[in-house]
Amino acid sequence: DGGITQSPKYLFRKEGQNVTLSCEQNLNHDAMYWYRQDPGQGLRLIYYSQIVNDFQKGDIAEGYSVSREKKESFPLTVTSAQKNPTAFYLCASSIGPGTGTYEQYFGPGTRLTVT
Amino acid sequence: AQTVTQSQPEMSVQEAETVTLSCTYDTSESDYYLFWYKQPPSRQMILVIRQEAYKQQNATENRFSVNFQKAAKSFSLKISDSQLGDAAMYFCAYRSFDKLIFGTGTRLQVFP
Numbered sequence: 001d002g003g004i005t006q007s008p009k010y011l012f013r014k015e016g017q018n019v020t021l022s023c024e025q026n027l028n029h030d031a032m033y034w035y036r037q038d039p040g041q042g043l044r045l046i047y048y049s050q051i052v053n054d055f056q057k058g059d060i061a062e063g064y065s066v067s068r069e070k071k072e073s074f075p076l077t078v079t080s081a082q083k084n085p086t087a088f089y090l091c092a093s094s095i096g097p098g099t100g101t102y103e104q105y106f107g108p109g110t111r112l113t114v115t
Numbered sequence: 116a117q118t119v120t121q122s123q124p125e126m127s128v129q130e131a132e133t134v135t136l137s138c139t140y141d142t143s144e145s146d147y148y149l150f151w152y153k154q155p156p157s158r159q160m161i162l163v164i165r166q167e168a169y170k171q172q173n174a175t176e177n178r179f180s181v182n183f184q185k186a187a188k189s190f191s192l193k194i195s196d197s198q199l200g201d202a203a204m205y206f207c208a209y210r211s212f213d214k215l216i217f218g219t220g221t222r223l224q225v226f227p
Contacts, residue, residue, distance in 0.1 A: 031213070033214070033215075040219070042119075042206055042219045042220055045214055045215075048213070048214060058214070088158060102213070103165055104162075104215055106152075106159065108158070109158050109159070
């Protein structure tokens with residue numbers, strides 16, 4: 001089955017530690033995205049990548065970093081510089097710009113709790 | 116910059132009835148795409164319906180349909196014959212070049 005996987009589903013970390021969230025897709029999509037979701041707010045874009053070895057900052061990139069070494073993988077690192085990292089994180093992918101409606105398909109998400 | 120507004124934080128509907136969720140957006144572009152996503156308690160985002168701005172005809176997917184008013188920049192979602200499984204957060208989204216801009220969502224409750 002084609003889809004997007006995120007692991008783990010729940011993640012707990014101590015303040016001051018970096019943590020990496022995994023996102024893998026087997027949809028052969030070029031573009032991948034990371035969103036953060038907080039209660040009462042919509043999804044806010046952290047980073048996105050339209051092609052391997054290239055990525056762009058979204059609206060709230062501070063305190064986060066990403067890499068895109070493989071088409072299928074787009075890991076997100078939440079660094080200790082992120083002031084309020086506790087949130088629900090969603091990964092998504094799409095075919096890519098220039099090829100259709102750009103609809104994005106989402107993974108199941110990771111709930112990160114930092115104490 | 117484009118913005119998406121969902122003015123109804125919560126809505127409720129009786130099972131088998133019809134409910135309409137509102138969404139307005141602001142853009143200077145003439146060609147774009149709009150989407151409605153559903154987020155059930157599992158928190159998995161599911162694409163419900165899409166609308167291409169250059170198409171006059173409103174999109175329909177089974178019990179879900181949209182009322183797209185381009186001049187008014189309005190994109191409402193109508194759910195007919197509501198079912199208990201329709202209970203979820205619903206997000207309206209606008210495609211801006213290479214990314215989506217989401218509204219803050221509407222929580223839909225469905226009562227038996």
